[in-house]
Amino acid sequence: MVTVGTSYESRGRRDLRPLLFTLLVIPAVSLITLVFIFPFLRLLMQAGLDLTHSEDVAGTFGAQSVLWKILKNSVVIALQCTVSTMLLAYPLCFLLTRVSARTNRLMFLIIMIPFWASVLVKTYAWIVILNRTGIANEIMMSTGMISQPMRLLYNRFAVVVGMTHYLLPFMIFSLYSGMKSVNYSMIEASSSMGASTLQTFLKVYLPSTLPAVYAGCLSIFILAIGFYITPALMGGPSETMISVYIQQQIQLLNWSEGTLMAACLVGLLVVLFSIYNWAFSLDNLTRRTV
């Protein structure tokens, strides 16, 4: 309803909009072209040239098994982070929409403070917590839960914990905006017609939050797959993610290979982002018809 109203009101000024749109978009687009698209295309062309001129093409592609393993690692880690942030954020966001305005503000403050801290600081904080003599092990030892310190750091668990911590606020923002616009009279209608709480949740609430869930999951996956610092500092060898690998190749002056990997990553992200965009506009579309 709201969108229809706005477009009606602005109809009188419509002739100005294309010009204004162009003017507003020029600075951002030229900046991105200058510092990202142009250098990236140049590097890509260089990499293509290097590879066609190089006699070591077989060697470069001989490393494919490593590439696949790293690509698979990256996808799996990103999926694990997506699921864990989803599971943590969903109930929290539900709560956020149901509490008083004051509590809501307080809760958002608590969510935002760590969000503003640097990812490096958060990573080191987790290293302090999770190492063999760290806080987590000390608490579990002193309460008698374990007798030997557990290996909590330099493995998959540590990486997923660290990344989930970083990514959680992004999921919360995405879910919260979706959940806030759920029409509660539908839920009241559902329960007044005799549906159980579970039925109401599964048949009414969950479906109306699904667009936000999809959008949140996709954006978290996109953010997670390019992660560098956390897997590099908190992971073991099998948590080598694609960015870590690209950095290694660049340092070894294997620029063509590093660039091709970077191109793969960007390509993957473009595909994912297109899906995200498509789903997102679809979501708008349905809302408008309702």
Place this chain on the structure above:
Amino acid sequence: MKNCLKSLIAISALALGLTTAHSQEPVTLYVNSAGGAVNEALRKAVWDKFTAETGIKIVDSGPADDAKLKAMVETGNTEWDLAEVNTGGFPRAIELGLVEKLDLTQLPTKDLIEGSYNDYGVWHSPYATVLAWDTRVWPLTGKHPTSMMDLWNQKDFPGPRCMYKSAIDTLELGALHAGVAKDTLYPIDQDAAYKELDKLKPDVSVWWTTGAQSVQALLNQDCVMGVVWNGRPFQMVRQEKAPFGVAWEGNILHNSWWVIPKGAKHYKEAMQLLAAMQDPKAQAAYASIIGYASGNKLTEQYLADDVKAFLATSPEHVAQAVKLDDNWWNKNGPAAEQRFNTWLLQ
């Protein structure tokens, strides 16, 4: 009209003269080195004095980065006037034409250790990869690790190990444990090395990527012994009384080099600074702060014994060392790292 042109030329010539006179302002040198503690030590030991004497300011950055060096030179935008390059990177930089020839007449070459300088570079700080262990587990007074090979000795020294996540050093250690003699280590028999590394791999709890991480993991007891660069335990034992012991048998000696990147904007001043950094007293001051030596033979007389005990270039340590072959790593480095990464992921 002709007069007019003449006076115009005269004026512009004058203006040109004025601008050249103006450019006599103090020069700022951009120096890229390891960064962190190393740059701080260089500043305290050499740079501050150099700036006071010559008026040449120094802006530093880090870490050493071969990829950045290549990018700068290839795009014709050399920001660094002086830069550090490491293992394998030095011969590669010469091969790729990334560095200027030095003016060796400005350096005190007769006082420098043989092999510590050539047409393209001078030693920055040679360092060694050594074994550090936790003295809370094995006190210095009792039975404790004495050799890099004790990494494999789970019988006497049980517990998790920390290793450097790189083929460099790791392959040398594997080959040494396979029984190859130090002086015939190159070319490295990689198959033999990996056979030994396969045995070590299950005991490795941390594959570290930064020097800080290597000692932090030991301190946190994520491992009981590990591979570290010799300056790290030196600083931590001296400054923080950290519980580390160091074993030198089978240590791996690395060179790191100062180079002037191709197209550096202040070649003359960079040479001046290079010469100042060869001063034995300055090198001694640097070593006392950081635990890394440099190439002047006269430096040793200014060093305290407890500093010498940690230096990679002390004669008794060199006698126990494998000298890392930069040329082998230049030729085989990328392929070796690729194989190492594959092996790690298995």
